[in-house]
Amino acid sequence: MAIQKTLIPDELRYQLLKKLHANPDISQRELSRQVGLSLGKTNYCLKALIEAGWVKAGNFARSSNKLNYAYVLTPKGVSEKAAVTVRFLQNKQEQYRQLENEITLLKKEAAVQK
């Protein structure tokens, strides 16, 4: 059986690409803080984004620092960011509709039990 690498859900992908696009010169620790992930998971996701070809880890900070990479979105990464934003939006809108239904149902229940 082929091993299925745990793939990053849209929500995470969206937030990471958004953060990185706005601020490529950011450490994994800082990124993990801003997105609310553990350091280990951030590292894992970042590698996945790089392997997917959406992000490139170049080192340009202060005179070619070996560490302290800059995580820049590739052209593919930019279009993926746009795509995932749209997908994410549609998802949210679907959730929105479902919530509407659930709320009206809940209101009825709450009224009955009062």
Place this chain on the structure above:
Amino acid sequence: MAIQKTLIPDELRYQLLKKLHANPDISQRELSRQVGLSLGKTNYCLKALIEAGWVKAGNFARSSNKLNYAYVLTPKGVSEKAAVTVRFLQNKQEQYRQLENEITLLKKEAAVQK
């Protein structure tokens, strides 16, 4: 350090109390199917509901069957069901508002990137 028993979130509590109230004579397997839980977790949650005094496991099905309990809501269980329904509703409405905000933000982003 005191061991913190994993407590059942409102959503689960709501769904379980609702199902049990509508149909007390239900097996754990059937309940797990309807609510979408694993058997093990269903068993765990049921015990928690019983320990909390919201549900009583009496055996009344076909001539005092030793197994095949009936899970009936206690008076406390009934009022908790009403309470959790209201809490759950408020929660959903809060989510609803947050989604509204997120969606408008996402729409802007999607428009910019187009």
Place this chain on the structure above:
DNA sequence: CAATTGCGTTCATGTCGTGAACAGTTGCGG
């Protein structure tokens, strides 16, 4: 030239969901 700081990376550890397996009970057909 230490010492400190910050970096990316690793991985032992703990947490938690899962469902196959088990023992007990009932109902049914022979």
Place this chain on the structure above:
DNA sequence: CCGCAACTGTTCACGACATGAACGCAATTG
């Protein structure tokens, strides 16, 4: 009566996964 199949609640070994302390390295500071 007596298997036997079909159900029940309960358990627990297993796997999947998140976590963050620890490590080696580079750059900066004193």
